[in-house]
Amino acid sequence: MKKYSHIIWDWNGTLLDDARLLKDIVNNLLIRCGKDPLLDETHRELFGFPVVNYYIRMGFDFTSYPFEQICIDFTDEYYSRVKECRLRKDAIKVLSTIRDKGYTQSILSASRDTSLARVLEHFKVREFFEDVVGLDNHSGGTKLDTGSVFIREKGLDPTGVILIGDTVHDFEVARGLGTDVLLLDSGYQTRARLCACGCPVIDTLPSVLQHVTDSG
Numbered sequence: 001m002k003k004y005s006h007i008i009w010d011w012n013g014t015l016l017d018d019a020r021l022l023k024d025i026v027n028n029l030l031i032r033c034g035k036d037p038l039l040d041e042t043h044r045e046l047f048g049f050p051v052v053n054y055y056i057r058m059g060f061d062f063t064s065y066p067f068e069q070i071c072i073d074f075t076d077e078y079y080s081r082v083k084e085c086r087l088r089k090d091a092i093k094v095l096s097t098i099r100d101k102g103y104t105q106s107i108l109s110a111s112r113d114t115s116l117a118r119v120l121e122h123f124k125v126r127e128f129f130e131d132v133v134g135l136d137n138h139s140g141g142t143k144l145d146t147g148s149v150f151i152r153e154k155g156l157d158p159t160g161v162i163l164i165g166d167t168v169h170d171f172e173v174a175r176g177l178g179t180d181v182l183l184l185d186s187g188y189q190t191r192a193r194l195c196a197c198g199c200p201v202i203d204t205l206p207s208v209l210q211h212v213t214d215s216g
Contacts, residue, residue, distance in 0.1 A: 006156055007098060007212055008147070008179070009129075010165035011109040011116065013187030015095075015205075016123065018085040019044075022188065025077045030058065033065055044190045049110065049142060049169040079115055087123055088184075094205045095128040101213050106131040108147050108163070108173070143169070144176045151177055162212060171197040182211050 013019050020040075027037035038046070038058070046057045052067055060070060098105060106129050109116050113134030120126040133150045135143075151158060158178035163170060166187025171194075174181035183194045183201045194201045200211060 004103065004162045004180070004212060005160040006154075006162075007103055007105045008108050008161060008163045009105060010163070010167070010170050011107050011120075012111060013166040014164060014170075014184055015088055015091050015107075015125070016082075016085055016119070017088045018082065019186075019188050021078065021081060021085055022047075025074055025081070026058065028077065029060075029065075029070060029073060033060065035059055041190065044188065045193070047188050048167070051110075075112075075115075079119075082119055083122060087125070088205050090205045092125070094208055095125060097209060098212060099128055103213070104130050106150070107133065108143050108150065109134045110143055110169075111135065143173045147173055147177050151179075164208060164212075166194075168193055168197060171199055174199075182208065184208075 009015055012022075023038065023040060023043045026043065030037055035058075046054060048054050048057075051071075055062075055067060055070055060067075095105065107116070107120070109132075111119075111134050113132070113136065116134040117126070117132060120129075120132060126132070131150065131154070133146050135146060151161070161177070161179040162182060163174040163177070163179050164182045164184065165171070165173075166184045167189050171181050171183060181197075181199050183197065183199060184205065185191045185194060185201055185203050191201065202208065202211070
C-alpha cells in the first residue's frame with residue numbers, strides 16, 4: 001500500500017538551490033543601509049517567516065527603509081538573478097521517480113504565483129506538478145491559508161499527504177494542514193532549527209524516496 005497519495009513540495013531552498021542567492025541579495029540590502037553583511041550560518045539562524053520579522057531581526061529600520069520597499073528591491077534583484085541558480089542535486093530524478101510510481105505532486109510556495117510559474121518553466125520542471133500554489137504578493141506571507149484552500153478544493157485527505165520543505169515554517173504549515181512533513185537540510189535554515197521540530201530531517205533529495213514511496 002502506498003504511504004501517500006499526494007506530495008506537496010516547497011520550492012525555494014527545497015527544489016531550487018537558491019539559499020546563497022537569497023543571502024547575497026539581503027547582504028546587498030544591508031550594505032545599502034550601512035550595515036555589515038551576514039555570514040551564511042548567521043543568516044540561516046535568522047531566516048524565518050513571516051518575512052517582516054526576519055528583516056527586523058537583521059536590524060532593518062522600517063522608518064528609513066520601509067518594509068514594502070525592501071520587498072520590492074529584494075524581488076527585483078532576485079528575479080533578475082534567479083537564473084544563476086540551479087536545481088538541487090537529483091531534483092529531476094526524484095521528481096520523475098515519484099511521478100512514475102503514480103503519485104501526484106504539487107508546489108506550495110511563498111513566492112508570488114505569477115513569478116513562480118515563469119521560474120518553473122525556465123527550470124523545466126512544471127510538467128511534474130498538477131498544481132502550483134503561490135501567494136498573490138511579494139511580501140513572503142504564510143503558506144497556511146493558501147495551503148488550506150488548496151487541500152479543500154482538491155478534496156485531498158490530509159492524512160494521505162506529505163509536505164516536503166526546508167524551514168520551520170514548512171513544519172508549521174504541515175501541522176496546520178494536518179499532513180505529514182519531511183524537512184531537507186542545507187536550505188534556508190540550520191539543521192539544528194529543523195531538528196528541533198521533532199520531524200524527520202534528511203540530507204539529500206534521494207532520501208525523500210525512502211520516506212514517500214511504497215518501495216523506496
